Amino acid sequence: MRSIAVWYCPDHVSTGDADRLALERFLLQNPEFDKMEALLRQFNLFESLGVVRQELRHSDFLRFLLDPNELHGVGDRFLKRFLQSALSETNRPDEWSALQVELWDLRDAAVAREWHSIDVLVTSERERVAIILENKIASSQHSDQLRRYVTTVEERYRGWKILGLYLTPDGREPSNERFIAVGYDSLNDAVERVLEGTGVALQPDVRVAISHYVQMLRRHIVTDSEIATLCRKIYHQHRHALDLLFEHRPDQQTIIRDAVVECIRSTPGIHLDKTGKSNIDFFPTAWDLPRLREGTGWTKSGHMLMFEVLNSPTQVSLCLYLGPGPEATRSRLFAKMKSRPFKPSFTTLKQSWNTVWRRSLLRKEAYERLDTDGLGIELRKQWREFVETDLPPLVAALRDEDWLRKATVEHAGLQTNESSL
Numbered sequence: 001m002r003s004i005a006v007w008y009c010p011d012h013v014s015t016g017d018a019d020r021l022a023l024e025r026f027l028l029q030n031p032e033f034d035k036m037e038a039l040l041r042q043f044n045l046f047e048s049l050g051v052v053r054q055e056l057r058h059s060d061f062l063r064f065l066l067d068p069n070e071l072h073g074v075g076d077r078f079l080k081r082f083l084q085s086a087l088s089e090t091n092r093p094d095e096w097s098a099l100q101v102e103l104w105d106l107r108d109a110a111v112a113r114e115w116h117s118i119d120v121l122v123t124s125e126r127e128r129v130a131i132i133l134e135n136k137i138a139s140s141q142h143s144d145q146l147r148r149y150v151t152t153v154e155e156r157y158r159g160w161k162i163l164g165l166y167l168t169p170d171g172r173e174p175s176n177e178r179f180i181a182v183g184y185d186s187l188n189d190a191v192e193r194v195l196e197g198t199g200v201a202l203q204p205d206v207r208v209a210i211s212h213y214v215q216m217l218r219r220h221i222v223t224d225s226e227i228a229t230l231c232r233k234i235y236h237q238h239r240h241a242l243d244l245l246f247e248h249r250p251d252q253q254t255i256i257r258d259a260v261v262e263c264i265r266s267t268p269g270i271h272l273d274k275t276g277k278s279n280i281d282f283f284p285t286a287w288d289l290p291r292l293r294e295g296t297g298w299t300k301s302g303h304m305l306m307f308e309v310l311n312s313p314t315q316v317s318l319c320l321y322l323g324p325g326p327e328a329t330r331s332r333l334f335a336k337m338k339s340r341p342f343k344p345s346f347t348t349l350k351q352s353w354n355t356v357w358r359r360s361l362l363r364k365e366a367y368e369r370l371d372t373d374g375l376g377i378e379l380r381k382q383w384r385e386f387v388e389t390d391l392p393p394l395v396a397a398l399r400d401e402d403w404l405r406k407a408t409v410e411h412a413g414l415q416t417n418e419s420s421l
Contacts, residue, residue, distance in 0.1 A: 018240075019240075019244055042215075044212050044215055044216050044219070045208075045209065045212040046212055046213060046216040047216060047219075050373050050374065050377075052216060052220050052221075052371075053137050053220070053221075053371045054137075054369070054370060054371060054374055055119075055135055055136065055137045055369050056369055058135055058137060059113060059119045059120055059133075059135045060113065061213060062120055062133065062135065062187075063111050063112075063113050063120050065078045065079075065082075065191070065210070066078060066079045066082065066109075066111045066120065066122055066133075067079075067109070067110075067111040068106060068107045068108075068109050069107075071203075071206070072202070072203075072206050072210070073202060073203060073206065074194055074202065075107055076105075076106035076107050076109060077194055077197070078190060078191070078194045079106050079109060079122065080101055080102060080104070080106065081189075081190040081193045081194055082186070082187060082190040083101045083131070084098040084101050084102070084190075085186040085187070085189050085190045085193075086165055086180065086182040086186050086190075087101070087180070088186075095161055096161070096163060104124070104127045104129070105126055105127065106124050106126075106127060106129075108124055108125055108126045109122050109123065109124045110122070110123050110124075110125075116149070116152045117145070117149075118132055118133075118134070118149050118152075118153075119133055119134050119135045120132075120133035120135065121133070121153070123157065123160075127161075128157075128159070128160045128161065129160060129161045129162075129163070130153050130157045130160050130161070130162045130163070131162075131163050131164075131165060132149050132150065132153055132162070132163070132164045132165065132179070133165045133167060134146060134149070134164070134165070134166050134167065134174070134179065135167045136166070136167065136168045136172075137168070137169060137221070144175075144176075146164065146166070146174055146175055146176035146178070146179055147176050147178075149164070150162065150164060150176065150178045150179075162178070163178075163180070164176065164178045164179030164180065165179065165180060165182045166179040166180065166181055166182060167182045167183075167184065167187065168181070168182075168183065168184070169183065169184045169221050169222065170183060171183030171185075171186075183222070184217060184221045184222050185222045187217065188214060188217045188218065188221075188222050191210060191213065191214050191217075192214055194210075195207065195210060195211065195214065252313070252372050252375075253277060253278075253311060253312075253313050254277060255372055255376070256311055256316060256362070256372075256375060256376070256379065257275075257276075257277050257278075257280065257311050259376045259379050259380070260280050260309050260311060260316070260361075260379065260383075261275055261280060263379070263380060263383040264280065264282045267383075267387055269284055269285050269286065269395075270282050270283070270284055270285065271283055271284075271285050271288065271301075273301050273303065273306065277311065278310065278311050278312065279308055279309070279310060279311070280308070280309040280311065281306050281307065281308050281309075282306070282307050282309075283301075283303050283305065283306050283307060284391070284394075284395045286395050286398075286399050287303070287305060287395070287398060287399075288303075289404050291329055291404055292304060292305050292329075292404070294325050294326050294329060295323050295324060295325040303323075304322065304323045304324060304325035304329070304330065305320070305321070305322055305323070305333065305398075306320070306321055306323065307319070307320050307321075308320075308321055309361070314364050314367050315360070315362055315363055315364050315366075315367065316360070316361040316362035316379065317358060317359070317360055317361065318358065318359050318360075318361050318386065319355050319357070319358045320342075320355070320356050320357035320358070320394070321353050321354065321355060321356070322334060322337065322353070322354040322356050323352070323353050323354075324351075324352055324353070330349060331349060332403070333398075334349045334354065334356070336397065336398070336401065337356040337357075340393075341357070341390070341393040341394055341397060342356045342357050342394070342397070343356070343357055343358070344356045344357075345358070357394065359386065359390060360382075361379055361382045361383065361386070362375060362378060362379055362382065366378050
């Protein structure tokens with residue numbers, strides 16, 4: 001991309017100057033950017049809650065809309081409109097035609113979330129139909145989950161008509177032939193049809209909530225959303241500047257690393273020892289004892305007992321390691337750590353590093369269902385649980401060891417004697 005930028009500029013302009021000019025044009029000659037900011041400044045309930053790309057929250061609201069017995073007051077109209085919109089461009093048997101759906105009485109429909117891990121399951125005893133809705137916004141289908149869902153529903157609802165809907169922003173094709181691809185534009189159309197058709201019958205607060213949902217879909221999710229259109233136009237006009245910004249953006253792993261460091265620094269009684277992108281080390285100040293600072297070849301501070309946050313692109317774990325150091329001290333510590341609250345991964349002491357305690361801060365499933373903001377919220381929640389529940393007994397278990405306290409006193413006395421010479 002750098003060569004393209006220089007081609008647009010006079011020969012005497014350096015690559016660095018071309019980069020700066022591109023960024024200045026992006027900031028100063030960009031009315032579309034102002035339009036996009038104006039859109040984003042309009043209050044939207046779902047944006048303010050930070051759930052724009054959280055699949056679980058979308059599925060929760062879909063369950064609310066699809067359920068005829070919910071307090072939205074539209075009965076089975078939204079369920080029917082959504083099915084008709086989803087089926088409108090597919091070659092389905094007559095039993096799933098738009099006319100047939102209109103003739104069904106789905107007021108008895110039950111709508112379940114996470115039944116056997118299915119995002120949304122709609123079942124009607126009266127019409128003997130079951131609809132499996134798999135919702136994907138940021139993540140993708142994995143293993144053979146769609147086939148398993150169909151098999152599970154067929155076993156439970158034998159002889160029923162079963163339909164799978166694979167809902168994505170751009171209508172991606174599912175891996176299973178029993179599912180049909182449905183774009184979020186179909187969902188948006190169904191919601192708008194219900195809003196227009198209910199008139200004043202819809203309760204004002206319900207109308208506001210559903211209107212905000214439609215607004216959020218138009219701005220962010222559907223392929224021809226207002227913001228998507230503006231983004232494409234801005235990128236076409238300021239491609240080089242945006243490529244520069246993208247090149248130097250903090251990636252998700254770096255953002256999570258910064259959040260971990262913030263958690264550590266804001267927690268009293270904890271010392272940050274070393275910070276890297278994938279590994280962040282810290283120890284409780286209550287463990288800042290001379291005998292524990294006799295570690296060799298591992299930590300910045302010399303501590304041989306250290307917590308380490310392992311920050312990978314797909315999960316975050318927290319481990320307590322007993323590292324290299326004097327064998328007498330290590331053996332005595334390891335003997336203590338064979339009992340609760342510690343939980344060593346080995347029963348015998350290894351020569352180098354020993355994992356003596358572990359917990360998860362962010363699991364792989366969280367990365368599949370949450371955006372970066374959601375991961376930060378979940379991380380801080382898990383950190384609070386660690387600080388309030390796990391850390392106190394771990395700290396106390398060694399703080400009460402007389403031989404460690406005695407070593408501290410002896411060390412302090414030796415330093416006093418040396419200073420008086």
